[in-house]
Amino acid sequence: MSSIRFKALQEAISRQPINVELPSNKVSDFFGVNVFSHDVMSKYLSDGVLKTLKAAIDNNVAIDRATADEVAIAMKSWALENGVTHYTHWFQPLTGATAEKHDVFLDVSPEGKAMEKFGGGQLVQQEPDASSFPSGGIRSTFEARGYTGWDPSSPAFIFGKTLCIPTIYISYTGEALDYKTPLLKALNALNKAAIPVCNYFDPNVKKVIATLGWEQEYFLVDEALFNVRPDLVHAGRALFGANPAKGQQLEDHYFGSIPERVNEYMRDFETESYKLGIPLKTRHNEVAPNQYEVAPIFEEVNIAVDHNQLLMDLMDKIARRHHLRALFYEKPFAGVNGSGKHNNWSMATDTGVNLLSPGKTPDSNLQFLTFFVNTIKAVHDYSDILRASIASAGNEHRLGANEAPPAIISVFIGQQLTKVLDNFEKKVKVEKSAGKKSIKLDIGHIPELTLDNTDRNRTSPFAFTGNKFEFRAVGSSANCAQSMLVLNTIVAEQLTQFKATVDALVKKGTSVEDAIIQTLRVYITESANIRFEGNNYSKEWVKEAERRGLPNVQTTPEALEAFVTEKAINLFEKQGIFNKREQEARHEIQAEIYTKKIQIESRIMADMALTQIIPTALKYQNMLITNVKGIKEIFTPSHTFAGGTENTHDGGRYEDIADSQLSMIKEISDRVSIIRNKTEQMIEERKKANKIEEATAKAFAYCENVKPCFDEIRYHADKLELVIDDTIWPFPKYRELLFIK
Ligand code: ADP
Ligand code: MG
Numbered sequence: 001m002s003s004i005r006f007k008a009l010q011e012a013i014s015r016q017p018i019n020v021e022l023p024s025n026k027v028s029d030f031f032g033v034n035v036f037s038h039d040v041m042s043k044y045l046s047d048g049v050l051k052t053l054k055a056a057i058d059n060n061v062a063i064d065r066a067t068a069d070e071v072a073i074a075m076k077s078w079a080l081e082n083g084v085t086h087y088t089h090w091f092q093p094l095t096g097a098t099a100e101k102h103d104v105f106l107d108v109s110p111e112g113k114a115m116e117k118f119g120g121g122q123l124v125q126q127e128p129d130a131s132s133f134p135s136g137g138i139r140s141t142f143e144a145r146g147y148t149g150w151d152p153s154s155p156a157f158i159f160g161k162t163l164c165i166p167t168i169y170i171s172y173t174g175e176a177l178d179y180k181t182p183l184l185k186a187l188n189a190l191n192k193a194a195i196p197v198c199n200y201f202d203p204n205v206k207k208v209i210a211t212l213g214w215e216q217e218y219f220l221v222d223e224a225l226f227n228v229r230p231d232l233v234h235a236g237r238a239l240f241g242a243n244p245a246k247g248q249q250l251e252d253h254y255f256g257s258i259p260e261r262v263n264e265y266m267r268d269f270e271t272e273s274y275k276l277g278i279p280l281k282t283r284h285n286e287v288a289p290n291q292y293e294v295a296p297i298f299e300e301v302n303i304a305v306d307h308n309q310l311l312m313d314l315m316d317k318i319a320r321r322h323h324l325r326a327l328f329y330e331k332p333f334a335g336v337n338g339s340g341k342h343n344n345w346s347m348a349t350d351t352g353v354n355l356l357s358p359g360k361t362p363d364s365n366l367q368f369l370t371f372f373v374n375t376i377k378a379v380h381d382y383s384d385i386l387r388a389s390i391a392s393a394g395n396e397h398r399l400g401a402n403e404a405p406p407a408i409i410s411v412f413i414g415q416q417l418t419k420v421l422d423n424f425e426k427k428v429k430v431e432k433s434a435g436k437k438s439i440k441l442d443i444g445h446i447p448e449l450t451l452d453n454t455d456r457n458r459t460s461p462f463a464f465t466g467n468k469f470e471f472r473a474v475g476s477s478a479n480c481a482q483s484m485l486v487l488n489t490i491v492a493e494q495l496t497q498f499k500a501t502v503d504a505l506v507k508k509g510t511s512v513e514d515a516i517i518q519t520l521r522v523y524i525t526e527s528a529n530i531r532f533e534g535n536n537y538s539k540e541w542v543k544e545a546e547r548r549g550l551p552n553v554q555t556t557p558e559a560l561e562a563f564v565t566e567k568a569i570n571l572f573e574k575q576g577i578f579n580k581r582e583q584e585a586r587h588e589i590q591a592e593i594y595t596k597k598i599q600i601e602s603r604i605m606a607d608m609a610l611t612q613i614i615p616t617a618l619k620y621q622n623m624l625i626t627n628v629k630g631i632k633e634i635f636t637p638s639h640t641f642a643g644g645t646e647n648t649h650d651g652g653r654y655e656d657i658a659d660s661q662l663s664m665i666k667e668i669s670d671r672v673s674i675i676r677n678k679t680e681q682m683i684e685e686r687k688k689a690n691k692i693e694e695a696t697a698k699a700f701a702y703c704e705n706v707k708p709c710f711d712e713i714r715y716h717a718d719k720l721e722l723v724i725d726d727t728i729w730p731f732p733k734y735r736e737l738l739f740i741k
Pocket of ligand 1: 211212213214215295296297298299344345346347354465467468
């Protein structure tokens, strides 16, 4: 056996679970101990400062320098007491990962006296030397300055021995260079748009937040096996590998019992997450072998996004302790299911109402219907931008692959709510009782809705699930901020329009209730096309969607175009999320990221094909040639032995006897030459694409000319894997990668 692969397998097989000791048997004993939470602050800050800080956070206003100074001193004291030496601004550049640059608290005076220093200045703003973060032409290289700025709405935390301060990241000229900045703006826009709509029903509502509960899927692979697969190491996915005899066909992995090693790993990262205040709730096996899921209790979107980013980082680090690697790539293994990150989303008021929860009274039903129908309308009007928000090189393998939502955006609401909307659209009964006006709608059995679990559609990209919408098309490696900023922006815009329409009707003398009902009715009709209750994986849906005129966008570069249409630019400008320049720059960055991902995959593919697979194939072919030569020697009648006697074998012509070896020799040559030719063609296409300057055109070239070569190269390499002597195959096979004992 290939000695490297053999050693890795030995190592992986002999691994034992690493037992994890919990700090306490009660999670509540250590939940949030590493967070600069409200409770902690109240120990270090005066009531006055605490109040100012809270008010600033609640009302989205800037924090004055004096308050920042006090908070900084408190943070420093708390951090030093907890053994922390460094601090960092923690931010989310468009690379997809989080970024940090650590500074020690230490300061030395001109007299040489050392002391711990950290003030409001350092808390509020930093200037990371970050000229190499993606900026899409906003920042030319000579103007490399970018600033991070404190986000007080997401609490600081201790990670390792470092105090991490969540921050936004903007350019010298004020453009957003990260995910958090536009997300905060979008959440603010939603708040602004939703409050007056809530006030139709309840004048006491002063704040509306969006809520997010993500479900993170991931794969685990043993570290030793991972390390000898260059594709996993550098691209995060297996670029080669024939399907194993046993994959997911027995459906025995989903919700199956969790292997001990994996269980200890989960306990380990859960424990660290609890300390960081990440409220993880569920863990289970997923459909594919070695695939798992973790989900928290939902939180306000900004916090939920930070927690998801932090968790991915944590899971990666802690996996290493257990000699595992966590893969967040959307489709690490062809032939088995890929990973997503369902984004469960809703809106809630400061009066404690979930706006997407169908209430029990008619009044709250109308409020529910208002937010419900407006969300559907927003998805209908901006489905292209929503599709763009989940576009990435990794997710491209997943969407429409009969395991994940298709690339066609549609909304599932279930039978009962379909009936409700149908009735509402056609024959709403509005009864006005004497005196106090109240509305009675003929809307079926909404209160029972939450009890009905049979009404589920796992194939829909955007499904209503009782009291929230679940955006299922988000990829597992994505920063949720991208889909969340788009969703919250389009709903904000929709609610703004709704309010304008209702107010105009009221101005003409219509009652508020009637105006709301009339407007919703129109929306239900206008957005009917986006609603689909059937099987999203079926071919019929693709045809039906086409008939309805719904976009079916297959590739990432094409999907990303939706970000720079006039419609998108107007939308984001109007809602105050991005200006045109930012929008174009971000589009460029995403196209570049796509190009780079495909470029890296292509390079690794060529490398593995030319330096591992082909040489192994030729080695095996040589073994066959030696074998055939031997047969020829034995079975050639004319052969004369050294002793001079005639060969007495009469088994027939050697070609017949060595028939299968000869055809294998031929097959290997054929496949090797196809792999080689296709690889050369791919390299040529890459060279051509690399000459293209413009980012979008380059991404299209990678998508249309480079990427299609992958399939044929892989097809023939995987066929070779199935015939070549197992003992010389150079890297771990699926059957070895995908089963942890
Ligand atoms: P599923 O059956 O899809 O697993 P769950 O009820 O377990 O659904 O919830 C999945 C996720 O949805 C969890 O993270 C949960 O916290 C979240 N969730 C529940 N209610 C809301 C809400 N109102 N807003 C946002 N997320 C929510
Ligand atoms: Mg779900």
